Amino acid sequence: MLASRTYRLSFVLLVLALLCSLLLNISSGSVSIPFSDVLSLLGGTTPEIASWGYIVWEYRVPKAFTSIFVGAGLSLSGLLMQTLFRNPLAGPFVLGISSGASLGAALLLMGTSLLAGYTAFGFLGDVTLAIAASIGSFLVLLVVMVVAQRVKDTMALLIIGLMFGSITSAIVSVLAYFSSAENLQRFIFWSFGSVGNLSINQLLLLGGIVLLGVLLSITSIKSLNAFLLGEHYAQSLGVSLKKSRLIIIIATGVLAGGITAFAGPIAFVGLAVPHLTRQIFDTMEHKVLIPAVMLYGAILMLLCDTLAQLPNSASVLPINAITSLVGAPVVIWLLVRKRKMMF
Amino acid sequence: MAKTEKNILSIANLSIGYGNKSVANNIDFDLEAGMLCGVVGINGIGKSTLLRTLGRFQPKLGGAISLNGQSLEKYGSNALSKVLSVVLTEQPASKNLTVQELIALGRQPYTNWLGTLTQTDKQQIEASLDAFLLNELRNSKCHELSDGQLQRVLVARAMAQDTSLILLDEPTTHLDLYHKVQILKMLQRLAHERQKTILFTTHEIDLAIQLCDRILILDGKEHPFGDPCELIEQKHFDRLFPSEMVQFDAKTGSFKVSK
Structure with a gap:
């Protein structure tokens, strides 16, 4: 597609905003560390107080990067779904994809312990959790896709997505009822969502998952643009429908599933960020939109995490609550202002 | 009809429809480069089905479709999108x-x-x-x-x-007379000046008669095809609709409501 103008300035500003929110995120937390000390710490100097170095390098920096991966990946999966389903309200949460991931995680965290007393939670456990959540989200996505083939009405599709969400959460409730208190607690904490507490290995795995999703999306740029015209037009432009649809679904499933596995079901980022991005980037060209939503999502997630951290206090709010508190009003505001949501 | 080198689109004995249910059979026509061709016929006779079959959105039931001398089915999806x-x-x-x-x-x-x-x-x-x-x-x-x-x-x-062939499904619906004529004249220019073969379905029979080089009438039986004036002389339009409702006036090339 022809970008009628370049967005270099907007991209530069977004990258600067990302760096600012990264610094803000790292410099705030339950332990008050002066900003100048954080900067010199990041510069490689030894801190006045030894524990500061540990806090910044072992806790805050990994957490910040988790936020970046989570925000960027979820926003990208939201963009992919809005284009694939030709629906401005599509997103990993609305269409039941996150519930699918929850179901996968719940089956693993609570279900397997019922059957076999499965407790091995090392690195292998993380991989299993990621795979279980990805499979869960992937399965729901496939079912939604099959239904979407039959039901052309987008409203019906959304309602079906919500119903799938209800069904999966019902199964999760049943599992929770029969689960041990310990496993239940682990699942509940997982479902609050959290970007903290990831080890370096987990962080690398998450980064790998997001990278895979991004690479798959980049190879789909052309077909994503063609899908903007509708599937028949895309086909007449030489797009192989089955193949490109499958690649986009796998990318979405890997992104939404993998991220949900590590950070819990995080609401509204996937739905709201693509719309917020289009307020600045007034184009439908995915070559521009993919990097833009990822930057935007990363910034939003860093800011939400900074808010969740409640500066200078020991409490950390569930990140899921914060993204909903920020995301839901944004969606309402967009709807009221524009009357009609478009993608 | 003879297959010549100049033919962009050659349709022989084509049957179209869905699954076991055929909608229209024995469709035969050829189009050369630079021809504007209208497909007319009453609702449900298979105009859109014909277009969807030619666009390869659904499989044909029988017969042959050849585009630029090559069978339509043989094109790869990217090769097809270039023609x-x-x-x-x-x-x-x-x-x-x-x-x-x-x-x-x-x-x-x-x-x-x-x-x-x-x-x-x-x-x-x-x-x-x-x-x-x-x-x-x-x-x-x-x-x-x-x-x-x-x-x-x-x-x-x-x-x-x-592409050498452009298919359009009812490009004039929802438009007022002025814009109908505008879009059809633009199509005619595109066909004649750039040597594109254009096939479109329409309900604007009087406009199609005035602007098209060829017309295909889908009537459920013979599917007459040819120059609009010849089709008028052969009284093919007279049989298009039940005569107690509308009648074709050969002098003006348009339909009149039967009194």
């Missing part, structure tokens, strides 16, 4: 596209894996914008356009795809 473009009745899925962006999508078969536009691509896009008088609208969003303007954009996109 055949379509304008469908369905609206574009995203109306947030600008006119220029939408037309540029027509260049997809020729661009690299990232969709980067070359100088040739840009020239084609400019030519399409010019030919359909869309220069001033180039940065408008599709949801801001009137029905007539949007239809022009969709046809311009097909022109940018630069």
